[in-house]
Every structure is written in structure tokens, then in C-alpha cells.
Amino acid sequence: MKEMPPSPFNVPEGFFDAQRQRILERLKEDSTPSSRLNQTHRGSWMRAAAFWIGLTGVVIALQQWNAATPCQSYSCLLKQHEPSLAIPDDMLEDWLEDGTLFDILLEEV
């Protein structure tokens, strides 16, 4: 086994053996084969997936039908032409989580 590099983090005496034993016991408890579990749940997952796909289809069809209807008011026009942000939401979320956005703002200021 590869020797671990020196680390400032110590562990209690006999910790790794004890942890190994605990893991082994947990693995024995959870020995239900994953394939059997999958089969049991596959039917319900398929039904749920079919339901959501159907629902999404209906929503998209309704939206397209709405968009095709000509606008009679300014608020309707605004709704149909909402400005899109150049930065995708997930990227903004990443930045916020990292504190990067905060850092960038601080640097800009």
C-alpha cells in the first residue's frame, strides 16, 4: 500500500480498522441487488416519465397557440418580447455560490 504523505490531520488509534469494519457491516446490510430494486421501481418511473412528457407537450402546445394570437395591448407585447439575459442562470448561480460574483463586483467598484 502506498504510504500517505505527512499530514497535520491525525486520527484516533485504530480508526481505519474500525471504519473498515463499519463499512463492511453496512455493505452486508445493504446487499439487496440493485438490479432487483431497479425492476421493482422501473414500472412506476416509466409511468411518471410518461405523465411528465405528456404534460410538457400540452404546455408547449398551449404556449405556441398563445404566441400565435395577435396582441391587443402593450403588456401583451412586452410579455411576448421579454429581453433575454446574456448570462445564463446556471452560470450566475455558479458565480454566486463561489463568491466569484461578489469578488468581481468588489474589483469593479
Next chain:
Amino acid sequence: MMSKKIIPDHNAFEQPDWLDGMTDSNPHIRSQSFEGFMNAWQKPIYFYMRRLLMNHQDADDASQEVIIQVFKSIDSFQKKSTFSTWLITIAYRKAMDAMRKRKTHAWTSLDATNQAALSHLNEDALFDADEAERRLHSAIANLPPRQRQVFILRYFDELSFREIAAISGKTEGALKASFHHAVKKVRATVVLPR
């Protein structure tokens, strides 16, 4: 200079000998593979978690979760990447979950949060380091979760940004930015006299 790496070096094209035995129908072979896996990875996973979470109990829980997850989902490992990349990806996600769970937004000064982390390390009987190392680890403890992960994988384990991108699912550019910000914060804490 002694190495500070925890994650073992791996050959990009090589899978460990015991890997196939993990899914073998023979319990004796599975048991041998378990030993092989634990000998190779139990300590690296624990110390990876310990560096991220600082606390022994949290690292114990998180590393146990990673190992259980590996054995539960080994059937889904398709060998498109190395085993170590797949394993570290699981560890990365578990660590993210653990860090997010106990995330505390300290809207106090950086000095105050660093002092809090430093006093926590000083009180930890299982942490044995000199002043510089204490400062380094307290600075790391104050980084946001992703910056902390990137900093540890890059600085301590010397993984390339490409490898970290494969593990984290983030772009190399985003990771470089995170690392840059992390280094700046760590440097500010370690270099400046208190």
C-alpha cells in the same frame, strides 16, 4: 521537499487489478476486491474529506458515504474514464453536499472568520501543525465550497484543470477563475501578519 499529495498517481489507461472482482458473483473474490479497494483508497478518501471538512467526525461520515456509494453504484461504472476519476467524482459530489449542508454565511469581516477557523483548529486535538500550516488551513476553511475543492485538488493533489473539469463537470475556464480567487484569498490570510 516531501509530497503533499493525498490522491494516488494514476495511469490514464490503467484500471486497478481488483476492479473487476468488485462485481464478481463469487463472494470470496468480492471480498478480496474489497480489501484491495480499501487498501488503495480508504485513507486517500478520508484525508481528502478531512482537508475539505477539517473536522474528524465529518470526514469519517463523508468518507464512509463515498465508499458505500462506490460499492452501490459500481455496476454503473462503464470504464469510460479511469476508476480514480470516477471515484473522485463521487467524493467531490459528496464533499459538496457535506459543505453545503453546514454552510454558514459569515457576513462578518474576513479577519473575524479567519480567527474563528484558527481557534477551531487550535482546539482540535487531532490537528498537529505549525503556525504557518494552521493559518493555511484556516484560510482554506473559509473558502466557498467550490473554491475550496479546486484549491485542494490543484494545490495539494496537483491535478490538472482538465482533470478537475472531468471530476467537477465545470469548464476549465470557470475552474481557473475559482482557483485564482481562492489563491488570492489564501495568500491574503497566510502572508499578512495578524
